[in-house]
Amino acid sequence: MKQKQEVLKLDQLCVHFPVRGGVFRRAVGSCRAVDGVSLSITRGQTFGLVGESGCGKSTLAKSIVGLVAPTSGSIFFQGNQINSKLLTAEYRKSVQMVFQDPVESLNARMTVGAILEEPLIIHRLCGKDERSKRVAKLLDQVGLPESAAKRYPFEFSGGQRQRIGVARALALEPELLVLDEPVSALDVSVQSQVLNLLMDLQAQLGLTYFLIAHDLAVVRHISDVIAVMYLGKIVEIGAATDIYANPKHAYTKALLSSIPIPDPSVKKKRILIPGDVPSPINPPQGCAFGNRMNAPNYPKSIEQELKMEKVGVGHWVLACPCCVHM
Amino acid sequence: MRHKENSQTLLQVRDLSVSFTTDEGEVEALDHVSFDVAQGEILGLVGESGCGKSVSAFSVMRLLPRPMGRITNGQILLESQDLLTLTTEEMRKVRGNEIGMIFQEPMNALNPVKKIGDQIAEVFLLHQDVSPLQASDLAVGMLAEVGIPDPANRALEYPHQLSGGMRQRVVIAMALACKPKLIIADEPTTALDVTVQAQILDLLQNLQGKNGSSVLLITHDLGVIAENCDQVCVMYAGRIVERASTQALFENPIHAYTRGLLASIPRMDGVPKNKLTTIPGIVPALSQLVQGCRFAQRSGRPHPASTLQCRPPFKEVTSGHWVEACPVCTKI
Numbered sequence: 001m002k003q004k005q006e007v008l009k010l011d012q013l014c015v016h017f018p019v020r021g022g023v024f025r026r027a028v029g030s031c032r033a034v035d036g037v038s039l040s041i042t043r044g045q046t047f048g049l050v051g052e053s054g055c056g057k058s059t060l061a062k063s064i065v066g067l068v069a070p071t072s073g074s075i076f077f078q079g080n081q082i083n084s085k086l087l088t089a090e091y092r093k094s095v096q097m098v099f100q101d102p103v104e105s106l107n108a109r110m111t112v113g114a115i116l117e118e119p120l121i122i123h124r125l126c127g128k129d130e131r132s133k134r135v136a137k138l139l140d141q142v143g144l145p146e147s148a149a150k151r152y153p154f155e156f157s158g159g160q161r162q163r164i165g166v167a168r169a170l171a172l173e174p175e176l177l178v179l180d181e182p183v184s185a186l187d188v189s190v191q192s193q194v195l196n197l198l199m200d201l202q203a204q205l206g207l208t209y210f211l212i213a214h215d216l217a218v219v220r221h222i223s224d225v226i227a228v229m230y231l232g233k234i235v236e237i238g239a240a241t242d243i244y245a246n247p248k249h250a251y252t253k254a255l256l257s258s259i260p261i262p263d264p265s266v267k268k269k270r271i272l273i274p275g276d277v278p279s280p281i282n283p284p285q286g287c288a289f290g291n292r293m294n295a296p297n298y299p300k301s302i303e304q305e306l307k308m309e310k311v312g313v314g315h316w317v318l319a320c321p322c323c324v325h326m
Numbered sequence: 327m328r329h330k331e332n333s334q335t336l337l338q339v340r341d342l343s344v345s346f347t348t349d350e351g352e353v354e355a356l357d358h359v360s361f362d363v364a365q366g367e368i369l370g371l372v373g374e375s376g377c378g379k380s381v382s383a384f385s386v387m388r389l390l391p392r393p394m395g396r397i398t399n400g401q402i403l404l405e406s407q408d409l410l411t412l413t414t415e416e417m418r419k420v421r422g423n424e425i426g427m428i429f430q431e432p433m434n435a436l437n438p439v440k441k442i443g444d445q446i447a448e449v450f451l452l453h454q455d456v457s458p459l460q461a462s463d464l465a466v467g468m469l470a471e472v473g474i475p476d477p478a479n480r481a482l483e484y485p486h487q488l489s490g491g492m493r494q495r496v497v498i499a500m501a502l503a504c505k506p507k508l509i510i511a512d513e514p515t516t517a518l519d520v521t522v523q524a525q526i527l528d529l530l531q532n533l534q535g536k537n538g539s540s541v542l543l544i545t546h547d548l549g550v551i552a553e554n555c556d557q558v559c560v561m562y563a564g565r566i567v568e569r570a571s572t573q574a575l576f577e578n579p580i581h582a583y584t585r586g587l588l589a590s591i592p593r594m595d596g597v598p599k600n601k602l603t604t605i606p607g608i609v610p611a612l613s614q615l616v617q618g619c620r621f622a623q624r625s626g627r628p629h630p631a632s633t634l635q636c637r638p639p640f641k642e643v644t645s646g647h648w649v650e651a652c653p654v655c656t657k658i
Contacts, residue, residue, distance in 0.1 A: 052520075052522075053490075187374040187609070188546060188587060189586065189587060189590050189604065189605035192591070192602035192603065192604045192605075193604045195592070195602055196601055199599060199601070214519065216520065216594075217594050218592050220592070221592035221598055221600075221602070222598070223598075241598075244594070254521065255520065255521060257524075258524035259520055259549065259594065260523075260524075260527075260549025260553045261553065261594060262549045262551070262576070262588065262593075263576060264552045264572045264576050265577075270528070272525055273521045273524075276490075276491055276492070
């Protein structure tokens with residue numbers, strides 16, 4: 001059955017942060033930022049993750065690249081389990097990240113050439129002459145002139161800076177790129193340029209993307225598989241077409257209905273979600289979304305254990321009695 | 327969307343020009359911009375960063391950063407009263423009373439060391455003849471109106487105790503406290519999640535309908551424009567390049583920039599993984615603007631020298647649909 005190679009697999013991954021209080025700053029509780037996430041990404045795929053702010057998307061991304069250590073659960077990379085407290089150089093090389101804010105994620109005191117060279121130096125990949133060739137090639141790949149290597153980040157526009165961020169991530173010829181909101185800081189007309197670049201690079205280099213974005217139209221456009229996250233848990237996961245055409249979970253439906261459509265002739269019914277995402281420090285019992293919506297069946301969800309259930313080919317949903325009607 | 331026929335004009339902005347003094351010298355952020363907001367109407371200003379949409383809003387409120395920003399030309403008429411001729415004292419009576427403003431970042435618009443109830447009450451104390459006790463009661467009433475649960479207790483909280491969406495509701499409560507004739511909303515939902523954005527826009531529409539106020543809505547999101555506005559102005563590099571009813575603009579965009587903008591957003595009904603249409607290049611820096619068609623470099627079409635030298639006329643193509651008539655950019 002395994003036709004395509006699995007690049008990344010997460011099994012029941014949890015990231016809990018201690019909440020400290022009292023005179024001795026003892027841990028008095030825990031913030032369940034990521035709470036039992038399982039997923040798998042195959043080679044060449046774009047895996048899109050959507051959800052509101054505070055749902056744990058970025059923490060999940062950071063735990064994949066090793067910036068945050070998971071509390072429990074396991075990460076498998078190309079079939080091998082990863083020790084997240086002691087990442088191998090090989091893993092660091094194969095998994096790279098592109099950050100949201102291209103201004104803050106580039107060192108303002110380094111030239112673009114030095115920024116792109118640094119990963120090559122750290123991993124001792126090639127000599128000095130070879131490095132400048134590689135830098136020129138990287139700049140060319142992301143559509144920047146070779147002369148950019150001698151300039152500083154502030155000399156570039158937002159879109160160009162994000163291209164530099166992408167080039168830096170590509171320097172080590174990674175397998176998996178973790179893209180945390182790569183276009184949300186950019187203007188509409190520039191956003192489409194960067195999205196096109198990402199799609200081109202994927203086609204050329206066979207990259208695998210783990211994409212986080214809050215713009216659901218962007219995610220739909222470039223993703224193959226989409227997962228919807230709510231309060232640290234994945235509530236629905238499936239092929240992009242299935243999720244958008246046939247959402248099963250009430251949260252996915254509400255999220256999709258809140259996207260403003262740029263066409264005044266479309267009249268749609270918005271499902272308004274009251275309130276905000278609850279705090280992951282003291283999450284409500286049972287189904288967190290049912291609790292927010294005041295769903296009539298909410299009490300039932302406390303009594304039973306919520307599990308992912310299959311509703312179609314590769315389409316899974318967190319089966320809770322108040323949000324999913326099978 | 328509401329439609330009122332023959333409604334009166336509430337706000338008229340005429341030939342407004344704004345300059346900023348910068349390290350590179352004097353730059354013109356707005357170049358003879360004119361638009362009207364009719365009574366009870368929602369006018370959208372849309373464009374990319376640096377196109378002058380926020381500068382337009384801040385000019386109407388006369389809140390441009392001083393001494394760098396200066397209004398060099400034009401009139402801003404609120405019901406035939408020119409706001410630019412008012413004294414500082416008189417302008418203070420207009421702000422918050424006749425014009426309310428909703429800012430992009432609610433955390434920056436609120437005072438972090440004052441209770442939210444007191445901050446709203448301040449608006450009533452400044453503009454209406456009420457006692458402090460009455461003002462606090464009115465503030466609690468406003469909090470209830472913007473949909474904050476348990477308003478009496480919430481009024482005693484500080485901004486940091488509220489979520490982003492709740493804070494924006496407080497800012498809206500402040501802006502609408504005196505039932506202003508005009509509400510200026512500068513990217514009111516940009517800092518918020520889509521679900522909260524939907525709540526806030528819904529609230530804004532409801533309150534606007536109830537009070538019959540006009541709204542000047544500034545956003546970069548064409549989806550927000552399509553769902554909320556009656557009229558739209560598309561801005562580019564300090565000028566309005568196209569102005570029309572929302573329906574007409576989305577159905578029949580004329581200027582190359584408007585068409586490029588509409589084509590470059592990924593659609594919910596588009597073909598996934600298709601190459602997106604892009605507008606090449608970047609927004610020109612304000613210090614490098616030409617007199618003629620400012621979209622020339624990015625339009626991808628050769629512009630004859632004549633179109634670069636003098637400003638294209640602003641023409642009415644069909645009834646109510648105006649466009650900056652650069653012969654190259656408006657050719658379909």
